[in-house]
Amino acid sequence: MFEQMAARYGTHGDLCAAFLQELPLDGAAISVFGGSAAETLMCASDATAARLDELQYDLGDGPRWDVFRTHLPVMIPDLGAPxxxxxxxxxxxxxxxxxxxxxxFPLLAGGLVIGVAELYCNAPRVLSPAQVNGATRLASRTAWTLLRGLMPGSESDSAGVPLARREIHQATGMVLVQTDSTAAEALQLLRGHAFASGRSLQDTASDVVSRRLDFTPTTGAAGTDSQ
Structure with missing residues:
Protein backbone atom coordinates (compact mmCIF):
# COMPACT_ATOMS: atom_id res chain seq x y z
CA MET A 1 0.00 0.00 0.00
CA PHE A 2 2.73 2.48 0.97
CA GLU A 3 4.66 1.79 -2.23
CA GLN A 4 1.57 2.52 -4.34
CA MET A 5 0.88 5.75 -2.46
CA ALA A 6 4.48 6.96 -2.63
CA ALA A 7 4.70 6.26 -6.35
CA ARG A 8 1.93 8.74 -7.16
CA TYR A 9 4.42 11.58 -7.45
CA GLY A 10 7.88 10.90 -8.87
CA THR A 11 9.65 7.71 -9.82
CA HIS A 12 11.30 6.71 -6.53
CA GLY A 13 8.23 5.85 -4.49
CA ASP A 14 10.04 3.11 -2.59
CA LEU A 15 12.25 5.74 -0.93
CA CYS A 16 9.26 7.68 0.40
CA ALA A 17 7.52 4.45 1.38
CA ALA A 18 10.41 3.49 3.67
CA PHE A 19 9.77 6.52 5.88
CA LEU A 20 6.03 5.80 6.04
CA GLN A 21 6.62 2.18 6.95
CA GLU A 22 9.07 2.83 9.78
CA LEU A 23 7.79 6.08 11.31
CA PRO A 24 4.40 7.40 12.55
CA LEU A 25 3.88 9.72 9.58
CA ASP A 26 1.08 10.56 7.18
CA GLY A 27 3.19 11.62 4.22
CA ALA A 28 6.70 12.06 2.86
CA ALA A 29 8.50 13.74 -0.02
CA ILE A 30 12.11 13.59 -1.16
CA SER A 31 13.80 16.31 -3.19
CA VAL A 32 17.29 16.49 -4.66
CA PHE A 33 19.27 19.71 -5.07
CA GLY A 34 21.99 20.69 -7.49
CA GLY A 35 23.42 19.84 -10.86
CA SER A 36 21.17 18.65 -13.67
CA ALA A 37 18.61 17.49 -11.10
CA ALA A 38 18.26 20.90 -9.45
CA GLU A 39 15.20 20.98 -7.22
CA THR A 40 13.90 17.66 -8.49
CA LEU A 41 11.04 16.06 -6.57
CA MET A 42 12.06 12.41 -6.54
CA CYS A 43 8.89 11.18 -4.85
CA ALA A 44 5.91 12.29 -2.78
CA SER A 45 3.41 10.04 -1.07
CA ASP A 46 0.41 12.29 -1.71
CA ALA A 47 -0.76 15.73 -2.78
CA THR A 48 -0.06 17.30 0.62
CA ALA A 49 3.55 16.10 0.66
CA ALA A 50 4.05 17.37 -2.88
CA ARG A 51 2.43 20.70 -2.00
CA LEU A 52 4.64 21.28 1.06
CA ASP A 53 7.70 20.65 -1.10
CA GLU A 54 6.40 22.92 -3.86
CA LEU A 55 5.56 25.76 -1.47
CA GLN A 56 9.10 26.00 -0.14
CA TYR A 57 10.57 26.01 -3.63
CA ASP A 58 8.09 28.56 -5.00
CA LEU A 59 8.34 30.89 -1.99
CA GLY A 60 12.06 30.51 -1.30
CA ASP A 61 10.99 30.21 2.33
CA GLY A 62 10.67 27.29 4.72
CA PRO A 63 12.67 24.91 6.90
CA ARG A 64 14.27 23.05 3.99
CA TRP A 65 16.54 26.03 3.32
CA ASP A 66 17.76 26.01 6.93
CA VAL A 67 18.40 22.27 6.66
CA PHE A 68 20.40 22.73 3.47
CA ARG A 69 22.47 25.49 5.08
CA THR A 70 23.11 23.89 8.49
CA HIS A 71 23.07 20.17 7.58
CA LEU A 72 20.79 19.67 10.60
CA PRO A 73 17.15 18.51 10.73
CA VAL A 74 14.32 20.90 11.49
CA MET A 75 11.34 19.45 13.36
CA ILE A 76 8.14 21.44 13.74
CA PRO A 77 5.80 19.47 16.02
CA ASP A 78 2.96 21.96 15.53
CA LEU A 79 2.70 24.10 12.40
CA GLY A 80 0.26 26.36 14.23
CA ALA A 81 2.78 27.27 16.93
CA PRO A 82 4.32 30.78 17.02
CA PHE A 105 15.86 15.86 7.42
CA PRO A 106 19.00 16.41 5.33
CA LEU A 107 19.98 13.72 2.86
CA LEU A 108 23.59 13.50 4.02
CA ALA A 109 26.25 11.32 2.42
CA GLY A 110 29.49 11.97 4.23
CA GLY A 111 29.57 15.76 4.47
CA LEU A 112 27.51 16.31 1.32
CA VAL A 113 23.85 17.34 1.45
CA ILE A 114 22.21 16.25 -1.78
CA GLY A 115 18.63 17.02 -0.80
CA VAL A 116 15.98 16.71 1.89
CA ALA A 117 13.37 14.30 3.20
CA GLU A 118 10.21 16.25 4.06
CA LEU A 119 7.81 14.46 6.40
CA TYR A 120 4.42 15.49 7.72
CA CYS A 121 1.68 14.38 10.11
CA ASN A 122 -2.02 15.24 10.13
CA ALA A 123 -1.87 15.99 13.86
CA PRO A 124 0.74 17.71 16.05
CA ARG A 125 3.46 15.21 16.87
CA VAL A 126 6.83 15.01 18.59
CA LEU A 127 9.07 12.14 17.51
CA SER A 128 10.87 10.19 20.20
CA PRO A 129 14.69 10.17 20.23
CA ALA A 130 14.61 6.66 18.80
CA GLN A 131 12.31 7.79 15.99
CA VAL A 132 14.54 10.79 15.24
CA ASN A 133 17.52 8.44 15.04
CA GLY A 134 15.52 6.19 12.75
CA ALA A 135 14.61 9.08 10.45
CA THR A 136 18.25 10.21 10.38
CA ARG A 137 19.36 6.70 9.48
CA LEU A 138 16.75 6.44 6.72
CA ALA A 139 17.76 9.84 5.34
CA SER A 140 21.40 8.79 5.17
CA ARG A 141 20.50 5.52 3.47
CA THR A 142 18.33 7.43 1.01
CA ALA A 143 21.17 9.83 0.23
CA TRP A 144 23.56 7.00 -0.64
CA THR A 145 20.88 5.26 -2.71
CA LEU A 146 20.24 8.41 -4.70
CA LEU A 147 23.95 9.09 -5.15
CA ARG A 148 24.45 5.64 -6.62
CA GLY A 149 21.44 6.09 -8.88
CA LEU A 150 22.03 9.67 -10.02
CA MET A 151 25.79 9.68 -10.45
CA PRO A 152 27.36 8.30 -13.63
CA GLY A 153 28.95 4.92 -13.07
CA SER A 154 32.00 5.67 -15.15
CA GLU A 155 34.72 8.26 -15.20
CA SER A 156 33.82 9.27 -18.75
CA ASP A 157 34.82 12.88 -18.26
CA SER A 158 38.41 11.73 -17.74
CA ALA A 159 38.45 8.62 -19.94
CA GLY A 160 41.58 8.32 -22.02
CA VAL A 161 43.48 10.77 -19.81
CA PRO A 162 45.68 8.64 -17.51
CA LEU A 163 46.95 11.55 -15.43
CA ALA A 164 43.41 12.82 -14.88
CA ARG A 165 42.25 9.40 -13.74
CA ARG A 166 45.26 9.10 -11.45
CA GLU A 167 44.30 12.41 -9.84
CA ILE A 168 40.76 11.12 -9.30
CA HIS A 169 42.17 8.06 -7.55
CA GLN A 170 44.40 10.28 -5.42
CA ALA A 171 41.46 12.50 -4.50
CA THR A 172 39.39 9.42 -3.66
CA GLY A 173 42.06 8.32 -1.21
CA MET A 174 42.13 11.74 0.41
CA VAL A 175 38.34 11.85 0.78
CA LEU A 176 38.43 8.31 2.19
CA VAL A 177 40.72 9.51 4.99
CA GLN A 178 38.80 12.75 5.55
CA THR A 179 35.43 11.02 5.92
CA ASP A 180 36.50 7.64 7.33
CA SER A 181 34.60 5.96 4.49
CA THR A 182 35.29 3.19 2.01
CA ALA A 183 36.92 3.85 -1.36
CA ALA A 184 33.59 3.31 -3.13
CA GLU A 185 31.81 5.75 -0.82
CA ALA A 186 34.60 8.33 -1.20
CA LEU A 187 34.31 8.17 -4.98
CA GLN A 188 30.53 8.57 -4.73
CA LEU A 189 31.06 11.66 -2.59
CA LEU A 190 33.37 13.13 -5.22
CA ARG A 191 30.82 12.40 -7.92
CA GLY A 192 28.05 13.80 -5.75
CA HIS A 193 29.88 17.06 -5.16
CA ALA A 194 30.65 17.37 -8.87
CA PHE A 195 27.00 16.68 -9.68
CA ALA A 196 25.68 19.17 -7.12
CA SER A 197 28.06 21.93 -8.20
CA GLY A 198 27.64 21.34 -11.94
CA ARG A 199 31.35 20.64 -12.42
CA SER A 200 33.30 17.73 -13.84
CA LEU A 201 34.63 14.92 -11.70
CA GLN A 202 38.14 15.82 -12.81
CA ASP A 203 37.82 19.46 -11.69
CA THR A 204 36.42 18.34 -8.34
CA ALA A 205 39.28 15.88 -7.86
CA SER A 206 41.80 18.60 -8.69
CA ASP A 207 40.32 20.81 -5.98
CA VAL A 208 40.65 18.01 -3.43
CA VAL A 209 44.26 17.24 -4.37
CA SER A 210 45.19 20.93 -4.23
CA ARG A 211 43.34 21.18 -0.87
CA ARG A 212 40.86 23.76 -2.10
CA LEU A 213 38.09 21.30 -1.22
CA ASP A 214 37.92 19.30 2.00
CA PHE A 215 35.25 16.76 2.95
CA THR A 216 36.20 16.52 6.62
CA PRO A 217 32.87 16.67 8.52
CA THR A 218 32.49 19.67 10.80
CA THR A 219 29.58 20.91 12.88
CA GLY A 220 27.03 22.52 10.59
CA ALA A 221 29.08 22.28 7.39
CA ALA A 222 31.29 19.89 5.49
CA GLY A 223 32.55 19.37 2.00
CA THR A 224 32.76 23.12 1.47
CA ASP A 225 34.96 25.03 -0.91
CA SER A 226 37.65 27.24 0.58
CA GLN A 227 38.76 30.35 -1.19
Whole structure:
Protein backbone atom coordinates (compact mmCIF):
# COMPACT_ATOMS: atom_id res chain seq x y z
CA MET A 1 0.00 0.00 0.00
CA PHE A 2 2.73 2.48 0.97
CA GLU A 3 4.66 1.79 -2.23
CA GLN A 4 1.57 2.52 -4.34
CA MET A 5 0.88 5.75 -2.46
CA ALA A 6 4.48 6.96 -2.63
CA ALA A 7 4.70 6.26 -6.35
CA ARG A 8 1.93 8.74 -7.16
CA TYR A 9 4.42 11.58 -7.45
CA GLY A 10 7.88 10.90 -8.87
CA THR A 11 9.65 7.71 -9.82
CA HIS A 12 11.30 6.71 -6.53
CA GLY A 13 8.23 5.85 -4.49
CA ASP A 14 10.04 3.11 -2.59
CA LEU A 15 12.25 5.74 -0.93
CA CYS A 16 9.26 7.68 0.40
CA ALA A 17 7.52 4.45 1.38
CA ALA A 18 10.41 3.49 3.67
CA PHE A 19 9.77 6.52 5.88
CA LEU A 20 6.03 5.80 6.04
CA GLN A 21 6.62 2.18 6.95
CA GLU A 22 9.07 2.83 9.78
CA LEU A 23 7.79 6.08 11.31
CA PRO A 24 4.40 7.40 12.55
CA LEU A 25 3.88 9.72 9.58
CA ASP A 26 1.08 10.56 7.18
CA GLY A 27 3.19 11.62 4.22
CA ALA A 28 6.70 12.06 2.86
CA ALA A 29 8.50 13.74 -0.02
CA ILE A 30 12.11 13.59 -1.16
CA SER A 31 13.80 16.31 -3.19
CA VAL A 32 17.29 16.49 -4.66
CA PHE A 33 19.27 19.71 -5.07
CA GLY A 34 21.99 20.69 -7.49
CA GLY A 35 23.42 19.84 -10.86
CA SER A 36 21.17 18.65 -13.67
CA ALA A 37 18.61 17.49 -11.10
CA ALA A 38 18.26 20.90 -9.45
CA GLU A 39 15.20 20.98 -7.22
CA THR A 40 13.90 17.66 -8.49
CA LEU A 41 11.04 16.06 -6.57
CA MET A 42 12.06 12.41 -6.54
CA CYS A 43 8.89 11.18 -4.85
CA ALA A 44 5.91 12.29 -2.78
CA SER A 45 3.41 10.04 -1.07
CA ASP A 46 0.41 12.29 -1.71
CA ALA A 47 -0.76 15.73 -2.78
CA THR A 48 -0.06 17.30 0.62
CA ALA A 49 3.55 16.10 0.66
CA ALA A 50 4.05 17.37 -2.88
CA ARG A 51 2.43 20.70 -2.00
CA LEU A 52 4.64 21.28 1.06
CA ASP A 53 7.70 20.65 -1.10
CA GLU A 54 6.40 22.92 -3.86
CA LEU A 55 5.56 25.76 -1.47
CA GLN A 56 9.10 26.00 -0.14
CA TYR A 57 10.57 26.01 -3.63
CA ASP A 58 8.09 28.56 -5.00
CA LEU A 59 8.34 30.89 -1.99
CA GLY A 60 12.06 30.51 -1.30
CA ASP A 61 10.99 30.21 2.33
CA GLY A 62 10.67 27.29 4.72
CA PRO A 63 12.67 24.91 6.90
CA ARG A 64 14.27 23.05 3.99
CA TRP A 65 16.54 26.03 3.32
CA ASP A 66 17.76 26.01 6.93
CA VAL A 67 18.40 22.27 6.66
CA PHE A 68 20.40 22.73 3.47
CA ARG A 69 22.47 25.49 5.08
CA THR A 70 23.11 23.89 8.49
CA HIS A 71 23.07 20.17 7.58
CA LEU A 72 20.79 19.67 10.60
CA PRO A 73 17.15 18.51 10.73
CA VAL A 74 14.32 20.90 11.49
CA MET A 75 11.34 19.45 13.36
CA ILE A 76 8.14 21.44 13.74
CA PRO A 77 5.80 19.47 16.02
CA ASP A 78 2.96 21.96 15.53
CA LEU A 79 2.70 24.10 12.40
CA GLY A 80 0.26 26.36 14.23
CA ALA A 81 2.78 27.27 16.93
CA PRO A 82 4.32 30.78 17.02
CA UNK A 83 7.85 29.51 16.31
CA UNK A 84 6.89 28.68 12.74
CA UNK A 85 6.89 32.40 12.08
CA UNK A 86 10.60 31.98 11.39
CA UNK A 87 9.27 31.20 7.92
CA UNK A 88 6.28 33.57 7.65
CA UNK A 89 5.43 33.00 3.98
CA UNK A 90 5.68 29.23 4.30
CA UNK A 91 3.75 29.17 7.60
CA UNK A 92 0.84 31.06 6.08
CA UNK A 93 0.71 28.83 3.01
CA UNK A 94 1.20 25.59 4.97
CA UNK A 95 -1.80 26.50 7.11
CA UNK A 96 -3.93 25.91 4.02
CA UNK A 97 -2.91 22.23 3.92
CA UNK A 98 -3.97 19.44 6.27
CA UNK A 99 -0.44 19.05 7.68
CA UNK A 100 -0.11 19.78 11.40
CA UNK A 101 3.48 18.66 12.02
CA UNK A 102 6.38 19.00 9.60
CA UNK A 103 9.87 17.52 9.79
CA UNK A 104 12.73 18.02 7.35
CA PHE A 105 15.86 15.86 7.42
CA PRO A 106 19.00 16.41 5.33
CA LEU A 107 19.98 13.72 2.86
CA LEU A 108 23.59 13.50 4.02
CA ALA A 109 26.25 11.32 2.42
CA GLY A 110 29.49 11.97 4.23
CA GLY A 111 29.57 15.76 4.47
CA LEU A 112 27.51 16.31 1.32
CA VAL A 113 23.85 17.34 1.45
CA ILE A 114 22.21 16.25 -1.78
CA GLY A 115 18.63 17.02 -0.80
CA VAL A 116 15.98 16.71 1.89
CA ALA A 117 13.37 14.30 3.20
CA GLU A 118 10.21 16.25 4.06
CA LEU A 119 7.81 14.46 6.40
CA TYR A 120 4.42 15.49 7.72
CA CYS A 121 1.68 14.38 10.11
CA ASN A 122 -2.02 15.24 10.13
CA ALA A 123 -1.87 15.99 13.86
CA PRO A 124 0.74 17.71 16.05
CA ARG A 125 3.46 15.21 16.87
CA VAL A 126 6.83 15.01 18.59
CA LEU A 127 9.07 12.14 17.51
CA SER A 128 10.87 10.19 20.20
CA PRO A 129 14.69 10.17 20.23
CA ALA A 130 14.61 6.66 18.80
CA GLN A 131 12.31 7.79 15.99
CA VAL A 132 14.54 10.79 15.24
CA ASN A 133 17.52 8.44 15.04
CA GLY A 134 15.52 6.19 12.75
CA ALA A 135 14.61 9.08 10.45
CA THR A 136 18.25 10.21 10.38
CA ARG A 137 19.36 6.70 9.48
CA LEU A 138 16.75 6.44 6.72
CA ALA A 139 17.76 9.84 5.34
CA SER A 140 21.40 8.79 5.17
CA ARG A 141 20.50 5.52 3.47
CA THR A 142 18.33 7.43 1.01
CA ALA A 143 21.17 9.83 0.23
CA TRP A 144 23.56 7.00 -0.64
CA THR A 145 20.88 5.26 -2.71
CA LEU A 146 20.24 8.41 -4.70
CA LEU A 147 23.95 9.09 -5.15
CA ARG A 148 24.45 5.64 -6.62
CA GLY A 149 21.44 6.09 -8.88
CA LEU A 150 22.03 9.67 -10.02
CA MET A 151 25.79 9.68 -10.45
CA PRO A 152 27.36 8.30 -13.63
CA GLY A 153 28.95 4.92 -13.07
CA SER A 154 32.00 5.67 -15.15
CA GLU A 155 34.72 8.26 -15.20
CA SER A 156 33.82 9.27 -18.75
CA ASP A 157 34.82 12.88 -18.26
CA SER A 158 38.41 11.73 -17.74
CA ALA A 159 38.45 8.62 -19.94
CA GLY A 160 41.58 8.32 -22.02
CA VAL A 161 43.48 10.77 -19.81
CA PRO A 162 45.68 8.64 -17.51
CA LEU A 163 46.95 11.55 -15.43
CA ALA A 164 43.41 12.82 -14.88
CA ARG A 165 42.25 9.40 -13.74
CA ARG A 166 45.26 9.10 -11.45
CA GLU A 167 44.30 12.41 -9.84
CA ILE A 168 40.76 11.12 -9.30
CA HIS A 169 42.17 8.06 -7.55
CA GLN A 170 44.40 10.28 -5.42
CA ALA A 171 41.46 12.50 -4.50
CA THR A 172 39.39 9.42 -3.66
CA GLY A 173 42.06 8.32 -1.21
CA MET A 174 42.13 11.74 0.41
CA VAL A 175 38.34 11.85 0.78
CA LEU A 176 38.43 8.31 2.19
CA VAL A 177 40.72 9.51 4.99
CA GLN A 178 38.80 12.75 5.55
CA THR A 179 35.43 11.02 5.92
CA ASP A 180 36.50 7.64 7.33
CA SER A 181 34.60 5.96 4.49
CA THR A 182 35.29 3.19 2.01
CA ALA A 183 36.92 3.85 -1.36
CA ALA A 184 33.59 3.31 -3.13
CA GLU A 185 31.81 5.75 -0.82
CA ALA A 186 34.60 8.33 -1.20
CA LEU A 187 34.31 8.17 -4.98
CA GLN A 188 30.53 8.57 -4.73
CA LEU A 189 31.06 11.66 -2.59
CA LEU A 190 33.37 13.13 -5.22
CA ARG A 191 30.82 12.40 -7.92
CA GLY A 192 28.05 13.80 -5.75
CA HIS A 193 29.88 17.06 -5.16
CA ALA A 194 30.65 17.37 -8.87
CA PHE A 195 27.00 16.68 -9.68
CA ALA A 196 25.68 19.17 -7.12
CA SER A 197 28.06 21.93 -8.20
CA GLY A 198 27.64 21.34 -11.94
CA ARG A 199 31.35 20.64 -12.42
CA SER A 200 33.30 17.73 -13.84
CA LEU A 201 34.63 14.92 -11.70
CA GLN A 202 38.14 15.82 -12.81
CA ASP A 203 37.82 19.46 -11.69
CA THR A 204 36.42 18.34 -8.34
CA ALA A 205 39.28 15.88 -7.86
CA SER A 206 41.80 18.60 -8.69
CA ASP A 207 40.32 20.81 -5.98
CA VAL A 208 40.65 18.01 -3.43
CA VAL A 209 44.26 17.24 -4.37
CA SER A 210 45.19 20.93 -4.23
CA ARG A 211 43.34 21.18 -0.87
CA ARG A 212 40.86 23.76 -2.10
CA LEU A 213 38.09 21.30 -1.22
CA ASP A 214 37.92 19.30 2.00
CA PHE A 215 35.25 16.76 2.95
CA THR A 216 36.20 16.52 6.62
CA PRO A 217 32.87 16.67 8.52
CA THR A 218 32.49 19.67 10.80
CA THR A 219 29.58 20.91 12.88
CA GLY A 220 27.03 22.52 10.59
CA ALA A 221 29.08 22.28 7.39
CA ALA A 222 31.29 19.89 5.49
CA GLY A 223 32.55 19.37 2.00
CA THR A 224 32.76 23.12 1.47
CA ASP A 225 34.96 25.03 -0.91
CA SER A 226 37.65 27.24 0.58
CA GLN A 227 38.76 30.35 -1.19
Missing amino acids: GVRSWPAFAEAAAMTNAQAFLV
